[in-house]
Structure formats: structure tokens, C-alpha cells
Amino acid sequence: MTKRVRVLVVDDSALVRQAISHGLNQDPSIEVVGQAVDAFMARDLIVRLRPDVVTLDVEMPRMNGVEFLRRLMPQYPLPVIMVSSQTRAGCRVTIEALEAGAVDFVTKPSGMGIGLEQMLVELREKVKIAAAVDVSHWRKRRDVLPRIVKRKPMTLNRTGDLLVAIGASTGGTEATRKILSQLPEGFPGIVITQHMPPGFTSMYAESLDRSCPLKVREAHNGDRVAPGQVLLAPGGKHMRVVRRNGGGWEVVCREGELVSGHCPSVDVLFESVARAARAKAIGVILTGMGQDGADGLLAMARAGARTIGQDRQSCVVYGMPKVAHEKGAVQKLVPLANIPEVLVRLVAEGDHG
Template sequence: MTTPRVRVLIIDDSALMRQMLNAILSSDPAVEVVGTAPDPIVAREKIKALNPDVLTLDVEMPRMDGLAFLEKLMTLRPMPVVMVSSLTEKGAEVTMKAMELGAVDVFCKPTDSATGGLQAHGRELIDKVRAAAHARVRALSDRRPVATAPRLSVTTIYKSTDRLVAIGSSTGGVEALRDIVLALPPDSPPVVCTQHIPPKFSASFAERLNGMAAVRVKEAADGDRVVAGHVYIAPGDQHMEVRRSGAALVIHLHDGPLVTGHKPSVDVLFRSVAEACGSKAVGVILTGMGRDGADGLLAMRRAGAATIGQDETSCVVYGMPKSARELGAVERELPLSRIAEEILRLCHADVTRT
């Protein structure tokens, strides 16, 4: 039996952009563009008539903007959506809101899209759409409130950077990371995160989390000292590592080729934590397509770190955690709602044993 093609509806107010997106997606035999729409009003009727598997949705459109449409869609007819956004600060901020509303992923329109830049990024768009087709999408009304982790009275212990939490995520990871970070107390151990996300979007993501969380959240900068009560998000276009500098831990950012198909790569982060921290770390792999992070998490576990994988039921896409589990890298598998609590328990238990 042949696998059914992913049926896509393109929603964009630009006729040229609709044509280009159509051409790119249609070039993959596993994808079928079933229709296009210039705005959400037209799209609403086409969704009813065509029943697509995935939508690509522009952010700024006439008659109804993408955010307002997405909120209605996720309330009345939840389905996988890939946001198509401009690589600007405004585009990043709006798209982060879209991810919180339930969009599965984001594809950035290259700045040189009019001269062939969009076609150069065609494989990325196709991969995101195909991954979205396998995503578990929940209605806004069905989303559970963010879990609140218990406050452990270990403030003075966590002032040491002996313990470090490293988290890797991809598709669906924006919401998953939000749940974990908002459940961390202000005296949390330091956390370093690699999320597959475009540049500029990583800064916007960190700023939004920082405005909601008890910990301080920032986009990592090269040379940052890793300190308790802080969460460091890898920039969207650089690999992030953690290195020892005497007794301290320091962030190191660098350019370079893709690793496991990504930059930033979860494998790069996890391997550096395995080397720098050994058993004094907790590694967490969250929802995402592919296998980035599996080898790195295995390196952490072999170095003595505790390792956690998000379970299949709570993942948007059970790809990265599944690969890590099959490799033997995951020590314990948990639903998203229990991961923050387990992180703190492991750090506290490790401290009390020493």
C-alpha cells in the first residue's frame, strides 16, 4: 500500500507567494497542494470543502490577521498549522504568539525570496509540512494548565553550578519548553536549551518566557557564565556548548556546518554537557521530528547524567524522544506535566547524596 500524500492548503495574501509555495510543496511526491486562499475568510470555506491535513498560514493578511484566524481554528477545528512569517522582530513576536496558540512550526520567508531565496529553502518547508502532518494538535480548551513544580528549599545549594540541566527540543518544543520553564522556581538549577528555531525568533522566544517565568530567561551570548536561576536559549543560527572555566561553567557559541541536520544542534549541546559536567547533569529530550539529540543524550547517560525523555502521548511529534529511547539514551520517560518536577527532584536528590 502506498502512503497517502499530505494534503496542504496554502493561505497567503500574496499571489506570488501562493504560487511559489505551491510550486515548492508540489515538487515533493509525498505532498499534494489541494488549494490556496488569499485570506482566512476564503480559507474557512476551503477547509470545509477540501479537508486538508495541514495549513500553511501567513501572519499578516487582510480582513482577518493570521493570529485571530488561528485562535478561532484551534478552538473550533484544531489542525496542524505551519506559520509562514517574515524574518523580522515583528514577525518573530507575532509568530511566537501563534506557536502559543497551537501552531506546530514556523517557516521563515527568506529576505531574498523574490530572487530565488525561497526555492533554496524549499526542502526545509517540505520537511516542516510533512512533520506537521504527524503532529498531535489539541484544542485550546483541551490544553492543560501549566504544571507548577513544588518549591524545594535548596536555594543555597543551587547557587553552585555543579548541577546543570540541558534540554533539547524541536517541533512542538516552544510550548513544551514554556510549560517546563514556567514551572521552575527562582532558585532552580541553571538550564541550557537548544530548540530548533530560526534566528531572531529565539530572542523573541526568550523575551516572552522571561516576562512570564520566575527564573530569568535569556538568549545565550558567547561567554555567558552559567548561574542558578537562569535559563539560556541557544540562538537560532549558532551551535551552543557548555565549557568549564575553572570551577565555573561558560556558554560557548560558534558557527559551523549543520550537525544531525540542524544548527543549533541538540547533539552539540548534549555532548558538551557530557564532557563538562558528567554525572552532575540532567539531560531532557522533548518533542521533535528526527533524531537530533539522541547520540548526545546517550553520551550524557554514559557519563553518568540522569536522562529524561518526553513520552509519546504528550509529544506533538514523537521523533527525537523515540530515537533516544531506542538508542538506550533515555533513563526514564515521562509526560510533559511531570518533567519539571522530576528535574528538580533529581537535582535535589543528587545534592543530598553528596
Template sequence: MRKIRVLVVEDSMVFRNLLVQGLNQDRALEVVATASDPFEARDKIIEYRPDVMTLDIELPRMSGLEFLRKLMPQYPLPVVIISALSEKVFDAMKAGAVDFVAKPQVTEREQLRNFLCSELPVKIKVASTARVSRYKKPVAFAADQHLSVRSDIDIIAIGASTGGTEAIAEVIRDFSTDIPGTVIVQHMPPGFTEMYANRLDSQSRVKVKEAKNGDMVAPGQVLIAPGGSEHMSIVKVGDNYKVVLKKGEKVNGHCPSVDVLFNSVADVAGAHAIGIILTGMGGDGAKGLLKMQKNGARTIGQDEASCIVYGMPKVAYDLGAVMYQEKLSDIAKKTYTLLNQR
């Protein structure tokens, strides 16, 4: 089997060597070259034609973000960002990166071992399958969408993984303040979800925040599950819905898990919900979406052509969980169409 060819771009010689040693231990990966700055990386890309590039945000001579912005329109390449806790990772995702990982503390042996042996290799393998040839410019708001009738939908649940930060943003930016309360699980490292929610909040007409235990689901508000060790589920309190965050083992390899959220929405909201599954590797959320559909919810899946990774939506579609398959740019519009149907 042909190995995935990796270019490592990192200015710290110590961390760069750790990356090379760690990645080369994976039989599916081969580090074919390294670079300490974007100018060196540009030459290595031309010479070695890597399948995937890992890229640090903070680099000498030119930032990783600026390099990415210059690179993607001319030479689309799957890129995995390695970064300390910083909002710049979301700028990188917007510029065309496939995914990102939180940079570990070199002094924390267990954290470093997990990063080198599991987390980063998995991200690189997923990135190698991603569609990056359709580099996109940022999209503007669509025409205003709104409810023309009193909808019987009380809650919208969305799940996503690889490529999901920008996919969710595109959907949420097209929501108006009359949208039913929306709850989201996006697979993301701890610490980044609050920054992501704040970023979306500044770009959207709806209120977006990282969910807290006990938050009420309210119209015009989007709650994003915090990354970490807690699953997010929904319970009913009278005529309203409330967020419950609870520690638990990983489900489908993730915590929080989309399936946990979708299953809870299926149980408490039934036909009064819409479920949406977006780009991502694996099958998290597919069975939960099927349960939502069987309990009367309307369900939407992102189509293959517009996915960065057509994994989660494909599994859901193959299970029969997806009632409507839509390209990403049409998902908000389809959501409003369903909301306006009695």
C-alpha cells in the same frame, strides 16, 4: 503513496503562486486549495479536508492569529505558520500551530529556492505527523517548587525541536530561581531566538536570555542558543561553566545541534548534570543524551502522549538514554525530585 494534502493561506497573489508551484514540485505534497483570507480558508477547509495548512500571520479581514485561535478548538488541524520576523509567531504556537518558518525575501533567489524546495516542505511533512487533537488551553504556574537540600547538580541541558517552543515554556515556567544554570537548544530560524528568550523571560521566575559567546552558566538563569550558523557548547572554567558559540557544519541537519550541546555537557559536567529531551522530529540529541547518561548524568525524556512529534525522545528512549520518561506537565516536578536527591 498518498500525497499530503495542503491548503495554502496567503493574501499576496505573487507569493501564493510561488508557494503552490514550489510545493507541487515535491512528490509527497499536493496543494489542494488556496485562500487569500481566513473566511475563504474556513470554506476551503470544510470542502477539501487538507492534511496541513500553511498560514500567513498578516491577512485581510481577520489576522492569521485570530483565525488560528478560532479554528483550533473546533477543527484541530496541523498548521505551519509563515511569517516575517515577529513575536506573533509564538502567540501562534501557543494557539496550536505545529511549527513556523521565516518568510524569505522574494528577491533573494537562493533563499527563496531553499525555502520552497527544502525548508517549507520538510516542515509540512513533519506537521502532517503531529498530534493536534489535544488542543490545550494555556497552563498556569504549578505550585512553587524548590530545592530542599544542597544539590550536586550544577547544570541542566534541554533540547527540543518541533513543538518545542511551547514545551520548553511549560517546563521553564515551573522553574524557581534556585534552579541550576540551564542551557537550551531549540531548533529555530535565525532572529527568532532573542524574541523567544525575551518572551520567556517576561513569563518566568527565572532569568531567560539568548546566549552570547562567553556567558557564564549561573543558577536561576536560562540561556537559549541563538538560531543560525553557530553551535553552542559548554566548557569548564575553574568551578564554573561558560558558553562557547562556534560556527560549524550542521549536525543531524541542524545548527545549533542538541547533540553538540549534550556532548559538551557530558564531557565537562558528567554526573553533575541533568539532561532533558523534548518533542521534535528526528534524532538530534539522542546520542548526546546517551553520553550524558553514561557519564553519570540523570536524564529525562518527554513521553509519547504529551509530544507534538514523538521523534527525538523516542530515538533517545530506544537507545537507552532516557532514565525517566515523563509527561510534559510533570517534567519540571521530576527535575526538582532529582535535584533533591543526593
């Protein structure tokens, strides 16, 4: 019999603890081994029960989830899934928790009866994925944010004629942060689709903006794609790149049906870039479960764009890049640490090409 994933549920609400525990135990491959009402009880139970995965409430009394993570991960690294509210404060702390080592997050429904089952389905899937994630690199780690590498600003002739499109899911928030923190000012315009619900993308963009030399913000309909600027697809809306009258590109952000299981969808972004920018684009597919982005990246490659996939060893989840590579969409599989350097080189080659 396959070993079950042992889970510790941490939440100050007895009702939420019961609902999450019952929902997780519905999956025969998951076993809830304990419940904790706060970070201090969680600390003791982690040492005693040695769970494989922890689900952690974002907002708790005495010590919130992110502060607990900052203390836990350097001493006792464990895969953690955050359970977040969709309040502004909840969104902000969730982004901080991802920076501090959380693997992923789910959002609490507005009521325990509305959307609860959907949340539990998502949580069960993410718990099983998290159990296989290696978080040992957080041991003895003190720096939460990646160090910004100060590069000489780009002064290429045609940076405005080039476009970089990035797609990511599970583990992608920090992978993207590591890439952007090492790109130079004046780098060609970047468009990103990261799987996130409404409310979280604006907070994530603000967080990236504080830690990167480029200007990062959540995209709005009609925003221009410009050198030195990063546009992040808003949660709940597909983002497409279209040609502007007079040259260059702008984005169109609209609500829509799920595509490849997501809104925003990486496939939607990449396919629009293939049509609008063709050979003047670079596509990057990062860590994430599922296959969103694979078909879109293939369309980009067929249109003449250069394409990069994050390699297996550096992915939190080698799903999206794996499918893209198997479809023949990835021209280069690159470790996360090397992607900034590869992008700078490809941009320089494109500038002179």
C-alpha cells in the same frame, strides 16, 4: 496508493501562493486543494475543503495569522505550519502563533529566487510531519499560555553545582514552556538548544521570560550558568558549556558548520555538558524530528549524568527522543506533564548525593 496530504495555502501575495503551491505539488504525497488570500476566505475553504494541513502567512491584512489561529483552533483544530518573514515583527508574531497552536514554521527567503527551493524542501517535510500530529486537544481551549505553578523557591545546598540541559525541535517551543512554567525559583541553571533560526531565539526567550518564574534570555558568549536562570542557544550559533575558572560553568556561543543537520545543535550542547559537568548534570530530550541530541545524550549518560526523554504519547513528533531511547541514552521516558516534577526530584536527590 497512500492517501495524499491535502493542503490549503493561505497568503495574501499571489506570487507567494503560487510558489508555495507549485513547490508542495512537486511531492507526489502532497496535494494543494485550495488557496486563500486572507483569514476569512481561509475559514470558508477549511469548512468546505477539509484540508489535512494549512500553511498560513504570519502577516496578512484584515486579520493576521496569530489572531486567525486563536479563533480557529478552539473551534476547528487543524495542523498549521506558519510561513514567516524574518523581520522583528514577523518573528514576534510567529512565536505567538506557536503559543496559539501552530505545529511549526518556515521562514520566507529574502527573494523569491534566493533560498526558495531550500524553504520549499523544508516546508514539504514539515507538512508531511504535521499531517500526523494530533491537535484535537486545542478544541474548546481558551487558555493560550500554560498556567504558572507557584512553587516554593528552592533552597538546596548545592543548586549551583548542578546543571540541566534541554534539547528540542518540532513542538519543543511549547513543551519547553510547559516545563519551565512549573519549575521553582532558585532551580539549578538551565541551558537549552531549540532548533530555531537567527532572530527567532531572542523573541522566544523574551516570551518564555514573561511566562516563567525563572529568568530566561538568549545566551551570549561568556554568560555564566547560574541558578534561577535559563540560557537559550542563539539561532545560527552552537552553544557549548565549559568550566569556569574558580568553579561553575559558562557558555561559549559561536557560528559553525551544521552538526546533526542543525546549528544550533543539541548534540553539540549535550556533548559539551558531558565533558564539563559529567555526573553533575541532567539531560532532557524533547519532541522533535530527526536524531539530533541522541549521541550527545548518550555521552551525558556515559559520563554519569541522569537522562530523561519525553514519551511518545506526549510528543508532537516522537523522533529525537525515540532515537535517543533506542541508543540507550534515555534512563527515564516521562510524559511531558510529569517532567517538571521529575526534574525537581532529581535535583533534590543530587543535592543530597
